[in-house]
Amino acid sequence: MMNNTKVIQVEGLTKLFGDFVAVNKISFEVEKGEIFGFLGANGAGKTTAIKMLIGISKPNEGKALVAGFDVFTQAEEIKNNIGYMSQKFALYDDLTVKENITFFGGIYGLSKKIIKEKTTSLIEDLELQKVTNSLVGSLPLGWKQKLSFSVALIHNPKIVFLDEPTGGVDPITRRQFWELIYKAASKGTTVFVTTHYMDEAEYCDRVSIMVNGKIEALNTPKKLKEHFNVENMNDVFLKLARG
Amino acid sequence: MSISIVNVSKSYNKVNALKNISFDVKPGELFGLIGPDGAGKTTLFRILTTLLVANEGVVKVAGFDVVTDYKNIRKCVGYMPGKFSLYQDLTVEENLMFFATIFGTTIEENYDLIKEIYIQIAPFKDRRAGKLSGGMKQKLALCCALIHKPKVLFLDEPTTGVDPVSRKEFWEMLKRLQDKNITILVSTPYMDEAALCDRIALIQDGNILEVDTPKAIVKHYTKQIYNVSANNMYQLINYLKEYPFSHSVYPFGEFVHYTDTRTNFNSNELKTYLRSKDLSNLKIDKTIATIEDTFMELAK
Amino acid sequence: MxxxxxxxxxxxxxxxxxxxxxxxxxxxxxxxxxxxxxxxTNEINNVEIAILDQSKEVTTQEIIHKISASKYFNINQLIEKESDIERIFKKGKVKAVLNFEKNFSKNLITKKNAKIQVITDATDPNTANTISNYINAILQNYLKEETTSSLKAYKIEPKTRMVYNPELxxxxxxxxxxxxxxxxxxxxxxxxxxxxxxxxxxxxxxxxxxxxxxxxxxxxxxxxxxxxxxxxxxxxxxxxxxxxxxxxxxxxxxxxxxxxxxxxxxxxxxxxxxxxxxxxxxxxxxxxxxxxxxxxxxxxxxxxxxxxxxxxxxxxxxxxxxxxxxxxxxxxxxxxxxxxxxxxxxxxxxxxxxxxxxxxxxxxxxxx
Incomplete structure (x- = not known):
């Protein structure tokens, strides 16, 4: 039986590309409602690991349960229970705010009535009333990212995966974005996030740092700083990644 | 002046990308243009590199006018656009050789300038550029922009999407280039990189908010900032925002940066308020403003 | 440079x-x-045809011989009456029937105009068209070759479009x-x-x-x-x-x-x-x-x-x-x-x- 408070359980997960070990026997657990920071240098294997967790890439070895489902055999169930947002793929620029919400609601099989309710509450929460019928492409980047995050949560997923959600976003909007993350987490959604902003790493409940396919550190930001005897997460990262 | 920008405005598709901006960059300076995506950084870079013509204003680079004298500018500037613009199907060495040739020079002629950077990627010189990691692409792109020994170097968001390790190395390289008498204008959305520049301009929505040295710029921030922390970050932010005297509330790493509207702020009063909201482990300490605080205050 | x-x-x-x-x-x-x-290709090879020769004279025999000698056509059978034509098409093997009128040579000489009916299976219009073009070409060729000085007056419509591609x-x-x-x-x-x-x-x-x-x-x-x-x-x-x-x-x-x-x-x-x-x-x-x-x-x-x-x-x-x-x-x-x-x-x-x-x-x- 799976422990109810653990929404992600990973053990010895490995991915090979030919001779190259992209992800090397990583193991970790993520609690319900936790904000989990998944850090690492470019090419450390983060993206490969996330792809395995969201069910679009098959691991070579190991075990992983996401939202209670096995990544080897139940990829479809996983997809129904998670939300995903990346910097590259967010929303359709040539659809309006409303059309995007309706479309993504439809993808997850929500009824018309629920989509309508969700649209109204979402637009109110993000204060997008004035641009409901504007094309998403005409919105500032920060607004798009906030909207995109809310859309990723439209089907009340157990876990939401965010791949560098705040790259290039201005500092104020970046903070508003994190307030949305806090809000989602306080309602019990687990947030799994990658970022290159080290101050954002401090906002996470726990942080893991990947180096060359392995998880070299995993703890609360506070404990990590104590352990490496440094001032901030940036220095923790530099110490680890530089070896 | 190495770069002089006077009253420049530019609009396209009805969007005012730049609104009457002016500033100078001195010879040999490492000048940072700091602002988020969509602030107008790339538009300004394209005007400076003669790729776009401003609707209004006068721009000079290395003493030449960007409109009438664009040919001379193109001979003496180096430019690294936002995406690392390399030929993915050419090897590291072929890319470098190609850019050397079109600028009428050879790798050997200016090797001393790129040597330090190039030796880091030299082991991969026969690898196609498309197969390099982000950090290595960034280094190769920098070598290509430097190969003709430019007087002025334009780097548009060279560190975006690059991990903190590569970013740090990149800034160390820029510092060393500065010793070789190259004026560098670099843009970045990362506020923490601003501290590494000689002078910076903060840009948002096509407006220059402030131009000064990083040390001086934070002095423009007049309010006292307090680091506040508690057992629950999200509750803390919400209750601080509800506090009737709050001026600004921004999460900053493990703390929340809080400023008060009153001049006679009393931290005990705030503690009492927060305790009444069931928050514990309260800590309130004075702290000094960062560039990011300044930026947010100015952009507000 | x-x-x-x-x-x-x-x-x-x-x-x-x-x-x-x-x-x-x-x-x-x-x-x-x-x-x-x-x-x-628009070319045809060994197309099966049938012949209904109502005059059975030297001229018609010569033309039939010419047609069968070309690599384009195979004479599948000779039929005797017009009512057979439909039956033959229904079988599907034959793609065209040539129907020589009665008194073909006589008409050619006296009226300077003899008639051959070329009936083609137009279920494939392209092929049908090509077949009739080829047959026409062979007929014209025959007339050109056979036209002696005494027959100069006969009207021959030259097919100019095939001039530079005589082999079609x-x-x-x-x-x-x-x-x-x-x-x-x-x-x-x-x-x-x-x-x-x-x-x-x-x-x-x-x-x-x-x-x-x-x-x-x-x-x-x-x-x-x-x-x-x-x-x-x-x-x-x-x-x-x-x-x-x-x-x-x-x-x-x-x-x-x-x-x-x-x-x-x-x-x-x-x-x-x-x-x-x-x-x-x-x-x-x-x-x-x-x-x-x-x-x-x-x-x-x-x-x-x-x-x-x-x-x-x-x-x-x-x-x-x-x-x-x-x-x-x-x-x-x-x-x-x-x-x-x-x-x-x-x-x-x-x-x-x-x-x-x-x-x-x-x-x-x-x-x-």
């Missing part, structure tokens, strides 16, 4: 490292020529067309794609912010494709000569010069397309829709221009491919020299100059 060589070298790296494009570049001409030459080989009609399509495709599409690719990956910005002049960039980009297009033209001509025994009556030199002229026109069009498209995808769409379709439909390659409605005939004049096809057909099949195609050549030169002029003018020294 060193810059130019460096640039061209880089272009060749791009071309030779993209295996898929390279395959299309050189595989396509061969595949197209073979496809048009063997598979998609469709491959002769297709080679010029295929060559035109391929030169157009390689030159215009490949250049427009390779230029827009630089825009897409952002290297165009660096090229612009370099001391390279716009015309250096353009010439550097198109030069490799001139070279590749010439190789393609040679491959096509060699294939058609050796595999399809296609004659080249005119001068090879003239053919080469005219081909280079057409290649330059197509390259200029490619540059023009690249100045108006921002992505490789747009460039490809414009090249396919804007160049390929008109070349196939309006150049006279497949559908004769004379049988088009007037507006289309007028439009066909602005298609460079039309003039090139006229020129190479004349040079290859009629063996004429420049004195007969100077008009078409001049039109092509005019078009090339116009396109180059417009694209150099449109090619921007800046981004907008």
């Amino acid at each position: 060193k810059r130019f060589i460096g640039f061209v070298k880089k272009e060749f790296y791009h071309i030779f490292r993209d295996k898929r494009s390279l395959f299309i570049l050189f595989g396509m001409p061969i595949a197209q020529i073979l496809l048009f030459g063997f598979a998609i 080989k469709s491959v002769y009609m297709f080679v010029p067309g295929v060559m035109t399509i391929i030169l157009m495709l390689v030159s215009a599409m490949m250049t427009s794609i390779s230029i827009t690719k630089e825009k897409e990956i952002g290297t165009m910005e660096i090229l612009l912010v370099s001391p390279l002049k716009p015309n250096q960039v353009i010439v550097g980009k198109v030069f490799p494709y001139i070279f590749l297009s010439i190789i393609n033209a040679i491959v096509i001509i060699v294939l058609s000569i050796f595999i399809f025994k296609m004659p080249v009556y005119g001068s090879f030199f003239l053919l080469a010069i005219e081909s280079v002229l057409f290649i330059i026109t197509a390259l200029a069009l490619g540059i023009l397309i690249s100045t108006i498209s921002a992505t490789q995808q747009t460039a490809m769409m414009i090249s396919l829709m804007g160049l390929m379709l008109p070349v196939i439909l309006l150049s006279g390659f497949i559908f004769p221009i004379t049988s088009m409605p007037l507006p289309l005939q007028v439009i066909s004049n602005i298609i460079p491919a039309k003039w090139f096809i006229i020129i190479i057909k004349a040079v290859m099949l009629k063996g004429v020299g420049l004195q007969f195609v100077w008009k078409e050549t001049l039109i092509l030169i005019g078009m090339a100059v116009l396109f180059i002029g417009v694209s150099v003018k449109k090619y921007k020294i800046r981004l907008e």
